[in-house]
Amino acid sequence: MKAFIFDLDGVIVFTDKFHYQAWKKMADRMDIYFDETINNRLRGVSRMDSLEIILENYKGHKLGQREKDLLAAEKNDNYRKLLETMTPDDVSTDVRNTLKELRHRGYKLAIGSSSKNTKFILERVGLMDAFDAISDGTNITKSKPDPEVFLKAAEYIGESPKDCYVVEDAYSGIDAAEAGGMTSVGIGDAAGYDKTDIKIQKFSDILSLS
Ligand code: BG6
Ligand code: MG
16 A cells, blocks of 8 residues: 545544534524534535535525525635634644654555645644645535545545545545545544444554554
8 A cells, every 4th residue: 555545524633523513503593403413414525515414404495506505605604713713733643643654654645525625724733744635625526425536636646546545534435435446444433334444443543554
């Protein structure tokens, strides 16, 4: 294996709680039922697809594209305000040291995230230089479980998908890794998914793979 492709939200940083709070604020204002179980279905899913899942519980009139765009923008404004509170302290020592050690061992490292806020987050937490390439929501047309974001990441670092591990916390991301011909490593939620190739408990467990 020559490279690691990392999901961002829920793997490198714990922004899941901010996604939840930002959607919850919008949902409460719209009187839409939304809870943490529904939020789990949003992991790895693009912003607009996430909105569609939340709107399954909307009892009001049928919304047009313009209204949906405004709701997605409202959520993103809520989310960005929360992201602005992030600092380098929001990256655990375990994650930071593991990334350094993988680099030291000669692996190429990339991000493969559905988020259009990826670069903003990496800048806030001081990790822009930790990766050789970033593939994110700004360079894809289909979100996970489609493998596009990971295939682009592999292409950006010049490696074949079969030589890449994908580290993920979302079921949709594990499915995307499989569809792309990569070996999946599941942490958090994805460590309990039967399709995950390798299950780990903490981030630094990946050092025993390499
Ligand atoms: C993924 C998250 O990383 O990014 C999803 O797991 C989120 O919950 C998606 O919807 C898109 O994020 P953003 O920042 O572009 O709204
Ligand atoms: Mg994730």
